Structures are given as C-alpha cells and as structure tokens.
Amino acid sequence: xxxxxxxxxxxxxxxxxxxxxxxxxxxxxxxxxxxxxxxxxxxxxxxxxxxxxxxxxxxxxxxxxxxxxxxxxxxxxxxxxxxxxxxxxxxxxxxxxxxxxxxxxxxxxxxxxxxxxxxxxxxxxxxxxxxxxxxxxxxxxxxxxxxxxxxxxxxxxxxxxxxxxxxxxxxxxxxxxxxxxxxxxxxxxxxxxxxxxxxxxxxxxxxxxxxxxxxxxxxxxxxxxxxxxxxxxxxxxxxxxxxxxxxxxxxxxxxxxxxxxxxxxxxxxxxxxxxxxxxxxxxxxxxxxxxxxxxxxxxxxxxxx
Amino acid sequence: xxxxxxxxxxxxxxxxxxxxxxxxxxxxxxxxxxxxxxxxxxxxxxxxxxxxxxxxxxxxxxxxxxxxxxxxxxxxxxxxxxxxxxxxxxxxxxxxxxxxxxxxxxxxxxxxxxxxxxxxxxxxxxxxxxxxxxxxxxxxxxxxxxxxxxxxxxxxxxxxxxxxxxxxxxxxxxxxxxxxxxxxxxxxxxxxxxxxxxxxxxxxxxxxxxxxxxxxxxxxxxxxxxxxxxxxxxxxxxxxxxxxxxxxxxxxxxxxxxxxxxxxxxxxxxxxxxxxxxxxxxxxxxxxxxxxxxxxxxxxxxxxxxxxxxxxxxxxxxxxxxxxxxxxxxxxxxxxxxxxxxxxxxxxxxxxxxxxxxxxxxxxxxxxxxxxxxxxxxxxxxxxxxxxxxxxxxxxxxxxxxxxxxxxxxxxxxxxxxxxxxxxxxxxxxxxxxxxxxxxxxxxxxxxxxxxxxxxxxxxxxxxxxxxxxxxxxxxxxxxxxxxxxxxxxxxxxxx
Ligand SMILES: Nc1nc2c(ncn2[C@@H]2O[C@H](COP(=O)(O)OP(=O)(O)OP(=O)(O)O)[C@@H](O)[C@H]2O)c(=O)[nH]1
Ligand SMILES: [Mg+2]
Numbered sequence: 001x002x003x004x005x006x007x008x009x010x011x012x013x014x015x016x017x018x019x020x021x022x023x024x025x026x027x028x029x030x031x032x033x034x035x036x037x038x039x040x041x042x043x044x045x046x047x048x049x050x051x052x053x054x055x056x057x058x059x060x061x062x063x064x065x066x067x068x069x070x071x072x073x074x075x076x077x078x079x080x081x082x083x084x085x086x087x088x089x090x091x092x093x094x095x096x097x098x099x100x101x102x103x104x105x106x107x108x109x110x111x112x113x114x115x116x117x118x119x120x121x122x123x124x125x126x127x128x129x130x131x132x133x134x135x136x137x138x139x140x141x142x143x144x145x146x147x148x149x150x151x152x153x154x155x156x157x158x159x160x161x162x163x164x165x166x167x168x169x170x171x172x173x174x175x176x177x178x179x180x181x182x183x184x185x186x187x188x189x190x191x192x193x194x195x196x197x198x199x200x201x202x203x204x205x206x207x208x209x210x211x212x213x214x215x216x217x218x219x220x221x222x223x224x225x226x227x228x229x230x231x232x233x234x235x236x237x238x239x240x241x242x243x244x245x246x247x248x249x250x251x252x253x254x255x256x257x258x259x260x261x262x263x264x265x266x267x268x269x270x271x272x273x274x275x276x277x278x279x280x281x282x283x284x285x286x287x288x289x290x291x292x293x294x295x296x297x298x299x300x301x302x303x304x305x
Numbered sequence: 306x307x308x309x310x311x312x313x314x315x316x317x318x319x320x321x322x323x324x325x326x327x328x329x330x331x332x333x334x335x336x337x338x339x340x341x342x343x344x345x346x347x348x349x350x351x352x353x354x355x356x357x358x359x360x361x362x363x364x365x366x367x368x369x370x371x372x373x374x375x376x377x378x379x380x381x382x383x384x385x386x387x388x389x390x391x392x393x394x395x396x397x398x399x400x401x402x403x404x405x406x407x408x409x410x411x412x413x414x415x416x417x418x419x420x421x422x423x424x425x426x427x428x429x430x431x432x433x434x435x436x437x438x439x440x441x442x443x444x445x446x447x448x449x450x451x452x453x454x455x456x457x458x459x460x461x462x463x464x465x466x467x468x469x470x471x472x473x474x475x476x477x478x479x480x481x482x483x484x485x486x487x488x489x490x491x492x493x494x495x496x497x498x499x500x501x502x503x504x505x506x507x508x509x510x511x512x513x514x515x516x517x518x519x520x521x522x523x524x525x526x527x528x529x530x531x532x533x534x535x536x537x538x539x540x541x542x543x544x545x546x547x548x549x550x551x552x553x554x555x556x557x558x559x560x561x562x563x564x565x566x567x568x569x570x571x572x573x574x575x576x577x578x579x580x581x582x583x584x585x586x587x588x589x590x591x592x593x594x595x596x597x598x599x600x601x602x603x604x605x606x607x608x609x610x611x612x613x614x615x616x617x618x619x620x621x622x623x624x625x626x627x628x629x630x631x632x633x634x635x636x637x638x639x640x641x642x643x644x645x646x647x648x649x650x651x652x653x654x655x656x657x658x659x660x661x662x663x664x665x666x667x668x669x670x671x672x673x674x675x676x677x678x679x680x681x682x683x684x685x686x687x688x689x690x691x692x693x694x695x696x697x698x699x700x701x702x703x704x705x706x707x708x709x710x711x712x713x714x715x716x717x718x719x720x721x722x723x724x725x726x727x728x729x730x731x732x733x734x735x736x737x738x739x740x741x742x743x744x745x746x747x748x749x750x751x752x753x754x755x756x757x758x759x760x761x762x763x764x765x766x767x768x769x770x771x772x773x774x775x776x777x778x779x780x781x782x783x784x785x786x787x788x789x790x791x792x793x794x795x796x797x798x799x800x801x
Contacts, residue, residue, distance in 0.1 A: 011333035011416070021558070021573045025668065028559040028627050052602040053571075053614070057563035140407045144392025147406040163393050164403055168430040168651045170437035170737040171723045172664055177732040191418065193409045251743035262572075281363040294394045 012200050016049065017187035021051035021172065022151060023135070027060055029176035030133035034126070036305060037063040039075040040252045041208050042137035042189060045197055046205045049188060050135075062089040064125055064134070068117040069094055069113065070105060070254040072228065078209045091129065094123035105256040106235070112201050114257075119304045123159050132185045133176075141193045143216065143283055145297035147264045151190050157181035159303030183305065186240075195275055202268040211269070213262045214248040223247045225259035245285065250282045259284075316644070335409070335416040336543055342445035342649070343455035344576065346425035349402050349475040351445065352421045352516035353386025357408040362389060363411035373397075383515060390421045403428055405435040414541045424666055426455055429462070429697040430651035433528035433737050436463045437723070441543045443468040443536065444495075448481045448511075451491050451605035457498060457683045464502040465647055465739060467719055470543055471507045472497060472536060479513040483528040501686050506652070508539050551713065552636030553585065553722050554611075556667030557629045562618055568774045569600055571624055573722035575667060576713070577633060579611040579617070584634040587625050589709035593634060593768050594619040605730035608681070611720075628669035630711055630721070634771065635785050638711045638721055643744035647715075648675075650693060652735040653728055656694040664704070666724035673712060676703040676734075677724065683768060692738075703744060715739035757782075759800070761793040 026033050029185060035050060037043050040131060040205045052057045065079060084091045100115045105113045126134060140147045150166050152174045169173055169292075178184060189197075211228075218229045220240045225235070234256065236242065247260035248271075265271045296304075340348035356362050362370075381553075391397055392408045402423040410417055420435035436442065442463040447451055460471070473495045475488050492509035497746050499507050510519050511531050513679045518524030521537045554576035574758045579585070583596045598618040599606040617631065624629070632638055650656045656675055664673040680691035680700040694700040704710075715722030726736040762770070762785070772786075 005434055010334050011332055012336050017573060017612055017614040024558040024571050024614070029667070054561070055602040056567060056569075056600065081532075121561070124362060141409045144389070147390075147408060148404045164395055166404055166431075168434045168725075168734045168737065170725055170734075171432055171719065173667070173723065175665065175727055175732070175734045177727055178674070179732065191407070191409075225447050242461060252444050270548070280365045284363075284365040294392075294397070297392070297394055 006201060007202060008200075012196065012203065015050070015196060016200070018191065019046075019049045020053040021048055022186060022188040023173070025174055026133050026135065026152075026176070026184070027054070029174075030184070032129065032131045033061040033133040033135065034064045034091075034129055034131040035059070035061060035135040036122075037065050038137065038139070038210060038253075039065065039071070039078070039079045041197055041201065041212060042139065044206050044208050045192075045194050046135065046137040046189060046299070047082070047086075048204060052124075059088065061093050062129075064129070064131075065090060066118060066121045066125060067092050067094045067111075068121070069159060070097065070233075070252050070256060071116070072209070072211055072252060072255045072258075073231070074211050075209055075252060078207075080206070081140055091125065092182050093121055093125035093128075095124060104233070105254060106233075110257050113183070114304075115302070116161055116253070117254075119302050122305065123303045124159070126159065131183065132178065132217065133186055135186050135188060137189050138305060139192050139194070139197075140188050143296050145294070147302060149190070149300075151186040151187055154174060154178070155183045155185060155186075155189065157183075158287075159183070161300045161303075163297065163301070185217050186241060195272065198272050198275060202272065209254060210250060211249045216244050217248050217260070218242050219245050219247060219260060226261070227258075229257050231255060265280065269277045311536070322783050323687075329622055333415065333654075334545065335411075335418045335440045335579045336540060336545060337418045338423050338443060338540065338543075339405075339420045339432075339439040339463070339468075340439040340443045341422050341432055341436065341447060341455045341459040342474075343447070343450075343459075346424060346445040346447045347474075347514040348424060348443075348445050349387035349390040349406075349421050351407065351443070351474065351536075352406075352419055353389040354390055354517050355419070356408060358384060358517055359410050359412055359537070360789055361408070362508065362716055365438050366588065369506070376729065378433065386515070391424070395498050401425060405431045412537060412541060417540060418556060422459075424455060424459075426458070429458065429649070430734075432459060433462055433649050433651055434464070436466045436468065437737065439466075439468055440461070441472065441547045444467045445474045445476050445514075446491055446495070448475050448478050448484075448487060448491065452494050452498065453737055454683050458685070458697070458699075460495075461502060461681065461683070462649055464504055465649065465699065465737075466737075467546070467614045467715065469504060469506055470684055472539055473507055473509040474514075475509060475514045476512050476514050477527065477784050478511045478524075479518070483511070483530075484678070485511075485528070485530045488531075488707070494715065498686075505771075508534065510534070510536060512536065521591060534739070543755050546719070548608055551576045552638075553579045553583065553631075553633035553775055554638065554713070555585075555631040555720065556669065557625055557627055557631060558668045559627055560625065567618075568622070569598075569618045570631065571614075571616045571764060572612045572668065573612050574609050576611050576718045577609060577636075579633075580608040583700070585619070586634045586637055586771065588621055588630045588632060588637065588711045590629070591625060591771070592623045592625075593771055594621050594623050596620070618673070621657055626673075628667070630667070632711075634768070635787065638713045638718075639743040640709055640742045642706050642709060643731075643742045643745055644710065644712055645743060646663070646702055646738045648677075648697055648700055648736050649700050649736045650694045650700070650736050652733050655696045655698065655730065656700075656726070656736055658692055661729065663727040664706075664710075664724050664738075665714065665730055666710075667721060669710075670727075671706060671708055673706045673710075673726070676705070678699075678703055704738075704743075710741070712740040714741060716741075759797065761777075761790075761797060 345736040422432040519554040597620040600616040713721040
C-alpha cells in the first residue's frame with residue numbers, strides 16, 4: 001500500500017465500517033462461517049474488507065470458490081496468486097456429478113448448466129462444510145430481487161430463500177438465531193453501488209483480475225454478446241469469426257456466458273468515468289440474468305447466491 | 306406518451322445530465338429516505354418515477370420494463386414505474402409491494418438511498434425495517450381518499466423510530482383535477498396529526514407520481530397555484546441524522562487475540578468519541594481502565610468517532626467479553642434490571658406478558674420478560690392501557706431482566722437505545738423497540754428525600770472506587786465532575 005494513500009471520503013468510510021461491522025458480527029455469532037469468493041471485483045473488495053475486519057488477526061474462516069470449470073483462465077491464475085500472497089484458506093469445489101456428465105454451457109444451455117454447476121455445486125459445498133453462515137458479495141443495486149434482500153438473509157435447511165417471509169431487520173441489529181441445518185447468507189456489500197466498488201478499489205489499491213481493464217483480445221460474437229475466444233473448448237459455429245478487439249469486462253463469471261464491452265479504459269480513472277456515463281447496467285453482459293424477468297429470484301429461491 | 310417515446314426523451318436529455326451527475330458530491334454520506342403510506346397510494350410509482358427522471362434507470366432496465374406484459378396498465382400508455390421497484394414475482398403478480406426495496410440514485414447535488422416500503426398492514430414489519438434507518442419519510446396520501454388509519458400507523462412508526470422530517474405527498478392530484486382546496490384540506494389534517502406526534506418539519510407537496518409532476522420536474526403548468534418546491538428540491542436540502550454528541554459508547558463484538566502479546570476489542574463506536582488515554586468503564590462489570598491504542602488495518606489512530614469500526618486496546622488486563630459495553634467513565638449509559646420502552650409488534654401472535662423473549666441490542670443478547678402497559682389507538686390517537694400487544698400494534702412495555710442490562714434513551718442515542726425481540730420458539734424477530742428510561746425502582750431510592758454525600762477524592766482513588774461492583778449498581782445515583790483540587794476545595798468551602 002502506498003504511503004500517500006488519501007483518507008476515505010465519508011461515504012466510502014461509512015460503507016467500509018458497515019461491512020466490517022457485519023463481518024465481525026457474523027464471525028462472533030456463528031459457529032462455521034465461510035466466505036464465498038468468486039474472484040470478481042466485488043469478491044476482491046469483500047476479501048479486502050475481511051482482512052481489515054479481523055486485523056491484526058487472520059481471517060477466522062475459509063474462503064469457498066465454486067469452480068464451474070468454465071471460468072476465465074486469468075481468474076483462476078489470479079485466485080491462486082491471491083491465496084498464496086495473503087496466506088488464505090481456500091476450498092475449491094466443482095460439482096462431481098456435473099463434471100462426470102460433462103455438463104457445459106454449450107451442451108446443456110445456460111439455465112441447466114447454471115443450476116447444476118453453480119447452484120447445486122454451492123449447495124453441495126455448503127452442506128459438506130456444514131457452514132451455518134456464508135458471506136457473499138452481492139449488492140442491492142445489482143438487480144430488482146437483490147434490492148429486496150436483507151443483510152442477514154435466512155435460508156432453510158435445503159438453502160431456499162423465501163422472499164415473502166423475510167425476517168424484519170431493524171437498525172443494524174442482526175438476528176443470527178437459527179436452528180440446526182438452517183443457515184444465513186450475509187451480505188456486507190448490500191449498500192454499495194457499482195461506482196462505490198470501483199472508487200474503493202482505486203483508493204485502497206486493491207488487486208483485481210486484469211480482464212477488467214481494456215486490452216486487445218480475441219473475441220467472437222454470439223447471441224449479441226462478445227465472448228472471449230481463447231479457450232480451446234469454444235467451438236466456432238458456422239458464420240462466426242474470431243477477431244481481435246479492444247475490450248474489457250464489467251463483470252466476470254463463466255467465460256461462455258459473460259459478455260465483454262468495447263472499451264479503451266485501461267486505468268481505474270477511465271473505468272470510473274466510463275461507468276458514470278454508462279447507459280446500460282452491469283448485469284446486461286450476463287446471459288443468465290437475461291433469460292426472463294424474475295430469473296434471479298427463481299435461482300435464489302433454489303439456493304443460488 | 307408511449308413507452309418508446311418516453312425512452313427517447315430520456316436518451317435525449319442524457320447528454321446534458323451526464324456532466325451534472327459526474328459532479329455529484331458523492332463524497333458525502335447519502336441521505337436515507339423511505340416512502341410510506343397506505344395501500345396503492347403510489348409509493349412504488351413515485352420512486353420508480355424518481356429513478357426514471359434522475360436517469361438512474363439504465364437502458365436495458367428500461368427495455369425490460371417496456372417488454373413487461375403488465376407495463377401499460379394506465380390509459381396514458383406510460384410504463385408502470387412501480388415495476389422498477391416491485392422486483393419479486395409475487396409482487397408483480399399481485400401489483401402490490403410485499404417487502405422493502407432499497408435503491409440508490411443521485412442528483413447533481415446529492416446521493417440517496419431510498420427504501421420503498423409496502424402499504425399493506427400485513428407487511429408492517431417491512432415498513433418498520435425501512436423506517437429504522439431513515440433520515441426522512443415521504444408519506445403518501447391518495448388525494449381522493451385522504452388520510453387513513455394506515456397513514457396514521459406509518460406516520461407514528463416513522464416518528465417513533467426517530468424520523469423528524471416528513472414530506473407529505475398528496476398524490477394522484479391529477480385524478481381530482483388539481484383541486485387546491487382538497488390539497489389544502491389534506492395538508493391541514495396532516496399537520497394536526499404530525500403536531501400530536503411532535504413533528505413540525507413538514508413539507509406538503511401536491512403530486513402526480515405517474516405523470517411526474519412535482520417529483521423532479523415542476524408541475525406548475527398543471528397547478529399554477531402551487532409555487533413550492535418539488536420532491537427532489539426538498540430531498541436535496543434535507544438534513545441527516547447525526548451521531549449525537551453523547552458519551553463514548555463501544556459495544557464489544559468480539560475479542561481479538563491473534564497472539565500472546567495482543568488483546569483488542571473489536572466493534573463499532575456507537576456514540577461519542579475516544580482517544581488514547583481516555584478513562585473508560587466496562588459494563589456491566591464496572592471495571593475501569595484507560596484506552597491504550599486504537600488499532601485499524603491502515604494505521605494506529607489518535608481518535609475514533611461514532612460510526613468507526615475499530616479495535617480498542619486497554620492499558621490493563623480486564624475481563625471483557627462480547628456483549629459488554631465500553632463507555633466513557635463520566636457519562637456511562639443507564640445500568641439496571643428494568644427499563645421502560647416503546648414497541649412495535651411485527652410478527653407472529655403479538656407480544657405477551659407470560660412469555661420470555663430474547664432481546665438483542667448492539668452486540669448483547671439476553672433474556673427478557675416484556676409486560677405491555679399501554680397501546681396506541683390509531684383511530685383516536687389515544688394511549689389506552691393494555692396487557693398485551695397484538696400484531697402490528699404500537700405500545701409501551703416494561704422490560705425486566707435477570708442480568709444487568711445497559712441502555713441509553715433512544716432519543717439520545719439510537720444505537721444504544723434500540724433493540725429487537727426474538728421469539729425463542731421460532732427464532733423470528735417479533736418486535737422492534739426503543740428505550741425510554743430506566744424503570745424507577747420501587748424501594749424509594751429515587752425519592753426526593755434521598756440523602757447524598759459530596760466527596761472530594763484524588764483521581765486514582767476515585768477510579769478504583771468506581772471500579773467496584775457495588776458502585777456499578779448505583780452508578781445512576783452518582784454525579785461525577787473532574788476538577789483540580791483547588792477548585793474542589795473552593796466549592797466545598799462555599800457549601801460550609
Ligand atoms: N392517475 C394516477 N395514478 C397513480 C399515481 N400514482 C400511482 N398511480 C397508480 O396507482 C396504482 C398503485 O400504485 P403503486 O405505486 O403500486 O402503489 P403503492 O403505494 O406502491 O402500493 P403498495 O406498495 O402495495 O402499498 C398504480 O396503478 C399506479 O399506476 C398518480 O399520481 N396518478
Ligand atoms: Mg409499492
């Protein structure tokens with residue numbers, strides 16, 4: 001961290017303090033917390049805040065990465081570097097059934113694939129670890145059903161979310177009482193916006209996957225999305241051509257389902273000013289969110305993050 | 306105006322607003338507001354319109370709204386702005402709001418967090434959730450129906466939770482031909498209600514959420530008789546709840562002991578401020594210590610104020626656990642076994658005297674018995690005596706504990722004066738409460754005839770005395786001033 005780091009402005013400072021408060025509260029109230037780490041920008045911020053929350057101690061819980069097997073290569077490399085740099089305890093889980101049956105976004109379609117390789121995999125990993133609380137980096141400004149979610153989001157023993165019966169959550173007093181088998185998803189970044197995330201990454205100098213910065217990369221256009229074409233498993237359809245274009249990603253997930261944007265933003269300043277004039281939301285580049293209105297809610301009811 | 310022309314209009318104004326949005330003072334903490342009021346008064350439509358007119362709705366979201374099969378319910382062909390908020394399937398199907406939605410937007414002058422709350426009485430718990438953290442409430446009334454019982458309930462809950470700024474949005478003014486008399490009548494009726502709640506900061510605005518009149522854009526052409534501010538004008542100038550200037554409060558969340566040499570207490574400052582060298586008391590034990598260090602990841606700090614998440618190191622080994630409170634020695638919170646509070650019953654069967662609950666306040670959770678004393682009759686505004694509180698009722702209660710509890714009055718400190726009740730059978734949160742005072746004890750110790758002794762002691766001896774358990778139990782009957790010895794003897798001399 002640089003010596004000349006400017007102090008946080010009151011908005012980021014309040015968001016940071018709130019997140020740290022949530023981390024500490026969950027760590028104190030639950031027996032087996034875990035932190036979902038998806039390697040994206042929100043996860044990077046989440047990890048940074050967790051390190052701050054427990055300083056000078058270590059993060060008192062493991063990180064969990066649900067690896068679908070179809071993540072960008074740079075994400076996995078970045079993940080491994082972060083784990084070793086910060087001496088983290090990371091559990092990586094891939095759905096064995098899905099792997100065995102060769103479930104892929106190409107063979108099974110985005111919806112079935114997401115259900116098996118993300119939602120089902122997450123449920124398996126949470127059950128295996130007997131985790132009673134799981135931190136996630138979801139923000140309320142991402143999507144309409146997320147905007148409804150509590151900071152402590154209660155889940156049934158089979159990980160279901162019942163949006164019609166959420167517990168009241170007043171002030172910053174969180175109710176962490178659950179029965180055996182039930183769990184809570186905790187969202188320290190609930191009140192952050194996308195711009196807050198980027199501004200915080202900038203002032204705190206948080207490392208992120210280079211795919212967020214613009215560079216010439218090989219892409220192909222499919223279903224109106226620009227897909228990164230560097231993985232051998234991506235087979236070109238008739239009529240598709242691989243081109244090199246200057247692109248970057250606003251959000252990172254599985255490469256076949258994540259659309260890039262044309263951009264020349266190679267610095268954080270450029271990303272932030274691009275964002276402030278953006279006319280589309282960040283989730284526009286995600287195939288799984290575009291299926292239908294309410295698709296995120298449906299996935300969350302089934303146990304998705 | 307069709308959906309597409311509405312979108313086209315948005316896009317054409319984008320260029321001018323871009324520069325303005327960029328200069329937004331995002332460095333300040335956002336203003337937190339809620340919309341509340343009775344069913345169907347137009348709360349979600351209003352916030353949807355606000356997001357739309359402040360360009361917080363992105364093109365893909367606008368497209369999705371246009372594609373929605375329920376998008377043009379109104380004769381005017383406008384999009385159903387409420388669908389920008391009502392994000393749950395059940396909400397969209399029923400055309401109502403069930404749970405609170407949090408949305409974020411900015412004008413060129415300020416940023417905002419808005420909580421759109423449901424009007425149905427059945428979902429009062431979700432309205433209370435939104436109200437608990439708000440700086441300001443936008444209370445909607447349908448101009449055709451005027452103030453209803455549910456309007457009163459929401460106004461009362463918002464006030465109880467400490468909201469002191471209200472915007473009365475007299476909505477759907479388009480449906481009563483922009484009738485000024487009707488508007489004046491409703492505004493006057495609300496002022497009466499607000500007065501009885503002790504609220505004086507009220508801005509009444511005639512509004513059409515659907516048409517966007519007096520939301521962001523002035524409605525002057527439709528109602529030339531109104532020359533007051535739009536909703537956004539008011540929001541931009543509203544004030545925020547501040548961390549009140551009270552004694553230092555630090556509820557301990559967890560103890561950090563990464564190695565033999567380090568023992569720190571982690572938590573968020575819940576009132577006042579602290580610096581190294583300050584004398585503090587650990588409650589409920591009453592142990593006294595001095596602050597040695599304020600540790601954060603970035604640096605060792607020389608002060609921390611309300612809202613800061615820190616790790617506190619004390620100068621001596623003392624017994625401190627999660628749920629304890631570290632407070633300034635001269636202005637500690639009230640410590641006791643019984644308190645009086647106001648309560649909103651939010652879940653299940655209501656609040657009963659024969660049941661024991663969990664009470665959680667800050668990081669402390671303890672068993673409590675709750676005896677309802679009175680209940681607010683929303684029709685008459687009168688408090689009447691009651692020994693139970695049905696679901697969604699507002700009442701006063703007597704809290705009694707087995708172990709010492711510590712609180713500030715909610716009026717002086719929202720962090721240390723607020724609590725929730727948890728039903729031990731369901732684990733659900735069943736009430737939100739606000740401490741009024743510590744209960745007066747019955748043995749006459751609070752009587753006016755009580756005798757007091759003035760002592761002048763050296764500081765270290767006084768600190769030791771204050772560290773005793775006996776002292777902790779009578780702390781509220783003690784007044785402390787720190788003076789130099791010359792001034793102390795001068796005062797005592799004066800008394801002789
Ligand atoms: N004409 C007219 N109709 C309006 C106005 N505001 C809202 N409406 C209509 O009133 C109906 C209810 O609006 P909502 O915004 O869903 O009401 P709400 O207060 O959010 O309802 P709940 O959250 O369920 O309590 C919708 O059909 C709106 O289109 C207005 O200013 N003028
Ligand atoms: Mg609504």
